[in-house]
Amino acid sequence: MTVAQSLDQLSYGPYLQRHDGEPLRPDGNYTEVHVDGGEYEGGEATSAKFIESAFTGVTLVDVGLERARFSEVWLSRNRWVGVRIVGGEWLDVSMLDSSLAGVQAYGSRLRRVNFQRCKIDTLNLRGATVADVAFEDCELNELDCAGATLTNVSFPGTAIRNARLSGATCKKVDLRGARELDVADGAGSLRGAVVDGRQLIELAPALAAALGIIVK
Incomplete structure (x- = not known):
């Protein structure tokens, strides 16, 4: 999937209107809106809709975006800390050069959804449905996908550290391009994933533990 690297590459870029800087509000309709810069701390935007919009250089701290819908949204150089997107829906979203924590x-x-060159610490995707998603050249620390369904997910150039996969379902998950692969829990849930020979050797202790194999 080709990902736009600048606003002028977006088909809806010419129609974007600058956000007025007001706090994001519950049930808000943000269509063709460009949120550029600024810091939003606290507050709720539950069930808000972001359609053909863009976020650039925005900091969100402890913002509630539960059940919010992001459709054709482009995000670049953002910082999200403690943001809650529980039960949300993301469709055709790109996040570039951003930092996410908690x-x-x-x-x-x-x-x-495509993440490129992002640093992501402690991402909770428990029970999520993740399909046609790529993490490209990212730092992915403390990924929790317990009970999630992962379909056609790839990690080219990404370092995956301390991932938790207990109870996850993997379908066409391609891990071969990951430059690091560390599974802390649930290695047995990698059934259906594709790894290379080097990764298989690195995963051997976790797979043995998951299968109850004692190595002496």
């Missing part, structure tokens, strides 16, 4: 996204639905 994001709660359990029970969410992500489809055709």
Whole structure:
């Protein structure tokens, strides 16, 4: 999937209107809106809709975006800390060169989402449905996908550290391009994933533990 690297590459870029800087509000309709810069701390934007919009250079701290819908949204150079997108829906979303920490996204639905060059610490995707998603050249620390359904997910150039996969379902998950692969829990749930020979050797202790194999 080709990902726009600048606003002028977006088909809806010419129609974007600058956000007025007011706090994001519950049930808000943000269509063709460009949120550029600024810091939003606290507050709720539950069930808000972001359609053909863009976020650039925005900091969100402890903002509630539960059940919010992101459709054709482009995000670049953002910083999200403690943001809650629980039960949300992301469709055709790109996030570039951003930093995320402590994001709660359990029970969410992500489809055709691309993360590029992002640093992501402690992402909770428990019970989420994740399909056609790519993490490209990212730092992915403390990924929790317990009970999630992962379909056609790839990690080219990404370092995956301390991932938790207990009870996850993997379908066409391609891990071969990951430059690091560390599974802390639930290695047995990698059934259906594709790894290369080097990764298989690295995963051997976790797979043995998951299968109850004692190595002496």
